[in-house]
Amino acid sequence: MRRRLASLALATTSLVLVAFLVPLAVLVQALAAERATGTAAAWAGSVAATAALGDRDALAAAIAQAKGAGVPVTVFLPGDRFVGEPAAAGPGVRLARLGRSLTVDTPQGREVLVAVQGDGTTVVRALVPPERLREGVTRTWLVLGLIGLALLALGALVADRLARSLIGPVAEAAGVSRRLAGGDLAARVAPDGPPEIRDVGTALNQLAGRIDGLLRRERESVADLSHRLRTPVTALRLEVDAMRDREDAARVGAAVASVERMVTQVITEARRSGAERGPGCDAAEVVAERVAFWSALADDQNRRRSVRLAPGPLPVPVRAEDLAALVDLLLENVFAHTPEGTAFAVDLTARPGGARLTVSDEGPGFPGSDLVERGASGAGSTGLGLDIARRTAEESGGRLRVRNGLAGAQVIVDFGNP
Template sequence: MRRRLALLAVATTSLVLIAFLVPLAVLVRTLAAERATAAATTWAQSVATAAALGDRDTLEATVRQAQGSGGVPITVFLPGHGFLGAAAPRGPGVELAARGRSITVDTPQGREILVAVQGGASGPTVVRAFVGADRLRQGVGWAWLVLGLIGLALLAVGIAVADRLARSLTGPVGQVAEVSRRLARGDLAARVDPAGPPEVREVGAALNHLAARIRELLAHEREAVADLSHRLRTPVTALRLEVDTMRDAEEAARVGQAVAGVERMVDQVIREARRFDRDGVRGCDAARVVAERVAFWSALAEDQERPLGLDLADGPIAVGVSGPELAACVDLLLENVFAHTPDGTPFTVTLTARPEGGARLVIADRGPGFPHPAPLGRGVSGGSSTGLGLDIARRTAEDSGGRLRAGSSPSGGAEVTLELGPGTA
């Protein structure tokens, strides 16, 4: 927009300058020619006065004075074929003037001023003053140069004023665009400082109102989610009490761990719902979190006789996801393996550090694999599940600056690759 306004100013100013300077330049050239012609005419009339007196000596003296002082070639065509002064051809203009008519003739070489002098006994005398083309244009070049410099100066002033005006317009518009991008990134505290023309200020005020309304609606939604999650504490507590009454200690411990996992997830939902702004840097050690969750699920894998291949890189590996969020993602992905593959199906968990920072977690199994395409959409499932697990993991990866890929493993089963962006461990 700023460049377009500058181009518009250049075009408009150029048109105005052309409309002003071109006629002025023509006028300067005309005035220079008229000035030279007027000076030559004055000397020609002086010589004509001397010619009218009929004194040859006076006429010759006057011609010499005119050529010396005025710098204008003077020729006096006497009756017959004689002449005094500068040699010049006796052209058609001279013949016409000899009939008693004073005229001005333009030629390719310059301009002739022809003055007819009547009263001679032998016929009329013609006085010719010649102004060369260079003399007609004398001073025009410098005048045009000055006009050109003035035009360039005015053009520069016009561009500067247009640029300043453009900045006053594009600055507030750019601020509105920046606040819009911050809101899109989740910074709900971003606000516009209304400035610029009334229309732009109105847009900024509307964007501020929209941001405040979004923040208000999101706060109500998160409070509702937090309240709903808090209500789940009652059935979870009842389950824990039931676990305490179980007689089989081993079974009670296993069910107790499952109940503890549910309770941990409920607490995580409540924390996430009540955290309105995420201005702080989130991060954790992916090696430690993945190792803890794999150790938790390894007991179930051993009960179901599932061979587990584990390849975890040495930590710490800093990723841009909080510990509870990463733990929930790993639980969701491992839960998919146990839920959608038969007992005894081998699976592998591989964690490596990314060269650009962050971590890459690959969970692959030798089960039936995903349908085509893999169900990455929210609520899309290839089985009887809710279809939210992979979508939650995908959003967690994208929030950290990474991504989630799902496809087939080399053995033909399912393979999920969770790439996490760098963070602070």
């Protein structure tokens, strides 16, 4: 944009200079011709006055003076005689013999003709050569051209400074907007430039402050709501402690512990700023730990499982808590939406630029709708599980895909490079 503004200013300056300098150059040429013609006319009049006296010696002296001044003069006497510079009597001379004084342009230059009445008509011819008509014009044109170039350079400099004063604040506002889009809600614009651009910067700062306030209140609300869940979770733990069947108590206690861990994670995540990113983790270790946790329930429901994990460490740019929650969500979907006894498989492999986690089952598969959309569900659930998993994958630089395989549903999560 800065280049476009400078180009526009240069084009405007060029048009103004052309509109000013071209007529001025034509005027300079016309003035030079008029000046040379006026000089020749003055000498022609002086010689004509001498010729009217009839003194041949004085006439010869006047012609010599005019020649010394650079104006060749020829006096055509009555008949075919002439005095001064040799020249042919052209149409202009013949017209002047009728008693008219005139100026005629010829290939040899401009002729100034003065008729002198006496014993017959005498015609005084003063010739202005073409180079005299343009004397000083080239030098003046060169000076005008240099002045035009200097004005053009000055206009370019001023246009660049003006463009910079406009583009600088706009570029700063664009940079701040990109930082805001990246999660840096503390980014602010220092309003500068014309009033309109300062208004844009002020409005952007107000928008950033408003977004920051809304997100802060949302995080606090989620954290408060999650904190309230601790009371019923504590009550459940007390109920588990009161159970007589130790095996059932251990199984239910593990589920309550999982719920409590999830609540704690929600509180931590809600209070964590969106711009903060924790360190990555070893995907092999986290996935193995969560698969082992769900193995007890799989054994209880007679589910065959196939677990193939790449040897660690397999680093991924996801916090251990987020990856554990993702694995729990995918395995919970398997247990919630497939009949007991349905087999499932968990595969973790390395891929170029990251890692890939695949969770598949031999159940009925996904319905035809796009289940990656937030809130979409085909089995009466909230439909948020896959959306949470998708966001975790995308924040790591990867993606999530769902599809129906040959034996059932399949969820493929690609993680980015740490």
